[in-house]
Amino acid sequence: MRFVCDRDTFAKEIAIAQDIIASKNALSVMSNVYLEVLDSRLYIKATDAKVGFETEIPISESEPGSLTVFCDKLLAITNSIPEGDMSFEQHESSIEIRPRSKNVRFQLKTIAGDKLPEIPRIDEKFYFPLRAHDLRAMISQTLFSVSNDETRFFMNGVFMEKLPDGELAMVATDGRRLAFISTQEADIPDFQGAIIPPKVLSVLLKRASDEGQIFMAFNDKNVFFRFGSYLLTSYLIEGKFPNYQKVIPKDHRFKFVVGRDELLAALRRVSLFVEKSNKVIFNVSSRGLVLESEQTELGAAREELACDYEGDDVVILLSLRHLEDPLKVMDSEKLAIEFSDPSRAVTLRPEPASNYFHIIMPMQQP
Numbered sequence: 001m002r003f004v005c006d007r008d009t010f011a012k013e014i015a016i017a018q019d020i021i022a023s024k025n026a027l028s029v030m031s032n033v034y035l036e037v038l039d040s041r042l043y044i045k046a047t048d049a050k051v052g053f054e055t056e057i058p059i060s061e062s063e064p065g066s067l068t069v070f071c072d073k074l075l076a077i078t079n080s081i082p083e084g085d086m087s088f089e090q091h092e093s094s095i096e097i098r099p100r101s102k103n104v105r106f107q108l109k110t111i112a113g114d115k116l117p118e119i120p121r122i123d124e125k126f127y128f129p130l131r132a133h134d135l136r137a138m139i140s141q142t143l144f145s146v147s148n149d150e151t152r153f154f155m156n157g158v159f160m161e162k163l164p165d166g167e168l169a170m171v172a173t174d175g176r177r178l179a180f181i182s183t184q185e186a187d188i189p190d191f192q193g194a195i196i197p198p199k200v201l202s203v204l205l206k207r208a209s210d211e212g213q214i215f216m217a218f219n220d221k222n223v224f225f226r227f228g229s230y231l232l233t234s235y236l237i238e239g240k241f242p243n244y245q246k247v248i249p250k251d252h253r254f255k256f257v258v259g260r261d262e263l264l265a266a267l268r269r270v271s272l273f274v275e276k277s278n279k280v281i282f283n284v285s286s287r288g289l290v291l292e293s294e295q296t297e298l299g300a301a302r303e304e305l306a307c308d309y310e311g312d313d314v315v316i317l318l319s320l321r322h323l324e325d326p327l328k329v330m331d332s333e334k335l336a337i338e339f340s341d342p343s344r345a346v347t348l349r350p351e352p353a354s355n356y357f358h359i360i361m362p363m364q365q366p
Helices: 005-020 071-080 132-145 151-154 200-206 261-272 320-329
Strands: 002-006 032-038 041-047 050-060 060-063 065-070 087-093 094-099 107-112 128-131 160-162 169-174 178-183 194-196 214-217 223-227 232-234 254-259 279-285 288-294 302-305 314-319 334-339 346-351 356-360
Touching: 002 005, 002 050, 005 032, 005 041, 005 050, 005 071, 005 087, 005 200, 032 071, 050 200, 065 071, 065 334, 071 094, 071 107, 094 128, 132 160, 132 169, 132 178, 132 200, 132 214, 132 320, 132 356, 151 200, 194 200, 200 232, 261 279, 261 288, 261 302, 261 320, 261 334, 279 320, 314 320, 320 346, 320 356
Parallel strands: none
Antiparallel strands: 002 060, 002 087, 032 041, 032 065, 041 050, 050 232, 065 107, 087 094, 094 107, 128 214, 160 169, 160 194, 169 178, 178 356, 214 223, 223 232, 254 334, 279 288, 279 314, 288 302, 334 346, 346 356
């Protein structure tokens, strides 16, 4: 196998492969990226046996062949050399890498390409298109709410389903908070609701453009994403996702409206005295909103914010992390915080309301 390619183009794809690969054991094929030369194209594949990645780039001066090579070291070599063309040539059980602009060469041991596990495929007819901007927004609004509690594995991913009104919804929860977003997309086929692991969604969010379309497909065990020259695949999490509709409050009696940026900045300042408890105290009244930390050995923080509120004075204890995560991805200038009782679920919505919201369970009152 032999080929010449542009260093920057190659480095970009190998960086994605490294995102997929879980192992850094140089002796394991699961730490390797698959390279195959065919018809003046270089095909690149990587998998951790659960998530798979495929792409292709143009090359020149090529001879066909395939192999796998330790991805971590390949990426380090590629990033160390200057821009421009680089050449690859296979020699028995190694591959020689040379930048055209420098008198330096590297040799990396290889493992046969047929040792890498197969990446699942699905017929093209099962793919349906989604607006890339909408899908990336849906992932952004939900991904951080996924549970990492492996004993509740059915909450270790983002649930996607087609709603009765035809909208596409994504939901994530860790039991203390819930994130929901929906979008109206054309020509979405009926499919069984599926729990998608966060790893493939993180790679998609990081690598997919906001422009154009992303094509998506499901089978009984896997989800598939196609965009540009890329294919991403992942196994689906088995199990039944909780009935999230039951925990969505239908009507809140009270709400206050506050500027998103002002609240986020105030939380960052108050957080200087929020320690292990992760607790922020919200004092809400018609006079405004007062944020406080608990008193610590070093002191405390207190900040007043203007807000629109009509109702009795109330104190709500909320998790700093559960507040900051949604605030960072909400895209409205103002947000509404809705509640009925300081000990029951609180809802964060953009103001005016949009297609997403976040539910947070308050922390226990002392």
